[in-house]
Amino acid sequence: GENVEQHPSTLSVQEGDSAVIKCTYSDSASNYFPWYKQELGKRPQLIIDIRSNVGEKKDQRIAVTLNKTAKHFSLHITETQPEDSAVYFCAASMGGSSNTGKLIFGQGTTLQVKP
Amino acid sequence: KAGVTQTPRYLIKTRGQQVTLSCSPISGHRSVSWYQQTPGQGLQFLFEYFSETQRNKGNFPGRFSGRQFSNSRSEMNVSTLELGDSALYLCASSLSGVSYEQYFGPGTRLTVT
Numbered sequence: 252g253e254n255v256e257q258h259p260s261t262l263s264v265q266e267g268d269s270a271v272i273k274c275t276y277s278d279s280a281s282n283y284f285p286w287y288k289q290e291l292g293k294r295p296q297l298i299i300d301i302r303s304n305v306g307e308k309k310d311q312r313i314a315v316t317l318n319k320t321a322k323h324f325s326l327h328i329t330e331t332q333p334e335d336s337a338v339y340f341c342a343a344s345m346g347g348s349s350n351t352g353k354l355i356f357g358q359g360t361t362l363q364v365k366p
Numbered sequence: 367k368a369g370v371t372q373t374p375r376y377l378i379k380t381r382g383q384q385v386t387l388s389c390s391p392i393s394g395h396r397s398v399s400w401y402q403q404t405p406g407q408g409l410q411f412l413f414e415y416f417s418e419t420q421r422n423k424g425n426f427p428g429r430f431s432g433r434q435f436s437n438s439r440s441e442m443n444v445s446t447l448e449l450g451d452s453a454l455y456l457c458a459s460s461l462s463g464v465s466y467e468q469y470f471g472p473g474t475r476l477t478v479t
Binding site: 283285287293294295296297300302340342344345352353354355356357358359 | 397399401408409411414422424456460466467468469471472473
């Protein structure tokens with residue numbers, strides 16, 4: 252079936268430490284993997300994404316890695332800051348080109364960065 | 367460019383009623399997807415419209431329907447509302463079939479009493 256599992260559900264780190272969130276997907280045809288950050292009362296915001304032809308992508312303090320063989324992808328945040336505190340969602344596209352608009356989301360990870 | 371907008375932002379309805387929510391995508395975006403967000407189920411895909419045609423559908427009952435207009439604006443309708451339909455309904459727009467980046471609107475908070 253179509254499923255994305257995300258771990259951990261909550262994560263608490265000290266400011267300056269790194270945070271890692273992991274996701275596993277079920278559909279081997281998935282080829283697009285975005286990450287969203289949602290602050291309380293706000294819309295999900297796209298922070299980084301990766302496509303299946305790339306193993307790693309980095310944007311300043313944020314990086315995403317993808318292991319297609321194992322169907323795993325992860326979000327890495329370095330030098331965390333209090334403003335990184337939010338709920339983070341991973342997602343995977345379902346199917347091939349015929350399903351380009353359908354994303355299946357993980358359950359979310361609540362990240363708390365303690366000053 | 368203006369972002370994705372949704373109206374209304376808040377709605378309170380009674381069980382059994384119907385509701386229509388509206389979504390205006392980013393200018394130039396032709397794909398609109400709808401999601402339901404609840405604390406228990408997270409973000410769940412409802413359906414996607416592209417060039418006025420429903421291209422994908424999630425696992426929701428037929429009470430949930432939608433449509434897209436020629437200017438890419440989209441509406442979703444929920445008939446015979448149930449208490450369990452209380453949720454944040456989010457729409458997201460994307461450029462086209464070959465561009466996957468989806469940008470979300472602020473959502474419509476629906477409360478069914």
